[in-house]
Amino acid sequence: MNGSGPDFEALNAQISDAVLKRPLERRWLAGFLVAFALLVLLNIAIGWLLIRGVGIWGVNIPVAWGFAIVNFVWWIGIGHAGTFISAILLLLHQHWRTSINRFSEAMTLFAVACAGIYPLLHLGRPWIFYWLLPYPDTMRLWPQWRSPLVWDVFAVSTYFTVSLVFWYVGLLPDLATMRDRAVRPWLRRLYGLGALGWRGSARHWQRYEMAYLLLAGLATPLVLSVHSVVSFDFAVAIVPGWHSTIFPPYFVAGAIFSGFAMVLTLVIPVRALYGLKNLITTRHLENSAKVMLATGLIVAHGYLNEHFMAWYSDDPAEEFLAFNRAFGPYGFVFWMVMACNVAIPQALWSKHIRRSPLALFLIAIAINVGMWAERYMIVVGSLHRDYLPSSWGMFHPTFWDWATYLGTFGLFFTLLLLFIRLLPMIAMAELRKDVSEGVHK
């Protein structure tokens, strides 16, 4: 029976049927097996690391930080787009966020999970990682409050917890929809437990909306602070190329830049494979591309600023660093960064390209690669040749460096594929509201 109102039932059906009515597909299973194999590889890599120690990686003196930090910053940066889409775009009344916010928040959680492994693993003795936390211990020790590495512990833990809470609160009404639409009794009970008995009471909605808005309000400065704290890992050190006040805004913009690139890389195939093109339209892709272009320009400004300050500072170590980045042994990394992060994204000025899913997919992959290369350039490029030439060295990643990195892809995609299979990918309750108010699309 369809009255004069919008067809909410069709909307509910389209989104929840992707979970409840689709059979186990071969291509999902194939993807899951590959992801799971990589997850097993991650376990092996971590196990071998714990047995033999950090020497299995390519780190040495002077390059004491290698893949672990590069990948930590890369994964955390990717996570920031999810919070940007959920929280900041909500506060800015950007209704186009509704089709992609659930998926991006899930992506954030899984990316932060991958990132969070690295600060623990890169410790010399990862099994005493808890010394970084303020707990009453027999040695009467406290963490070093003045260190950004300790700030990271609090920042990343808070970010993961608040993102999880934000995601779950957003899921509550949708879990109720899943509970009521599921056919198998054990599935109804599982979703029902998760839904906490949600019944859509107007009183409940009022408190819920208030909590959701305030969470968004808290998450907004949080996303800015987390990547700023991560940038402090570098900026408070006196290593040339690191000690720069441009780092916090440059890193935050870079995080949103790479995060949106990852969102597009994932959402473009998923919307095609799951028949969601009417809900995740080219308008959503185009708006994401615009955000990518804007943040890419801020990142480009960051590069310009670094080189300007290197020249303006008249410091021989800074000047050498700027030269060595482009023309030293790791010069190819620098040029890859310029190509992928500065040159290629300029294609997004074209409306035709912004509305082409294939073009966006390729550009997004280029940006993800470029942003990884940028972190490599920052970490290895600065450490391998700093003040004392007799200490100069080179960094070569080992098999275990790559194995751990690929293994984190396994963790990420295992979790993502499970999410697609078990939970509604699009926020149904929010979408119903937007459709009812006529602000969707």
Next chain:
Amino acid sequence: MSAPLHGLAAEFLEAAEVLVAARHAREAGYRAMDAYTPFPVEGLAEEVGLARTGVPLAFLVGGLVGGSLAFLMQSYAAIWDYPLNVGGRPLFSWPSFVPITFELTVLFGSLCGVLSMLALNGLPRLHHPIFNLPHFAERSHSRFYLCIKAQDPLFRPQETRHFLEGQHPAAIWEVPT
């Protein structure tokens, strides 16, 4: 003859309809009622009787507690319990305490706010009489309900049913307890 009633519910197809019905019910003097919608409808909570929520206060209190705890913990450790003399620099290096203080403000504020939202809503509560309304499970995610509870002093089975019929709903249901 019939089972003890939780209330009478009217089913509507559009958000605007349930809002108007709730307003009329409030003007008619009914107080013990609730509405059930697939998404939040602006103004509806006030019509069914919810004035202000304690949620913002919970966020604020949680945030203040978290921030104070973080700052005091760091100060106590840095000044009294584990002072480190790093080149004679001041022990109360409060600017370096700001990042952790900020993070714990956000963390405690969020957790306290969300938990109090759930507690004020009485969740988790896995069963409620409204689920006894026939077809509520399937339809509550695409239809809008206004339920006038039997415990309301003005509730009379015939008069209240007549009043709800005047709101032109798609259907009227009896909700057993």
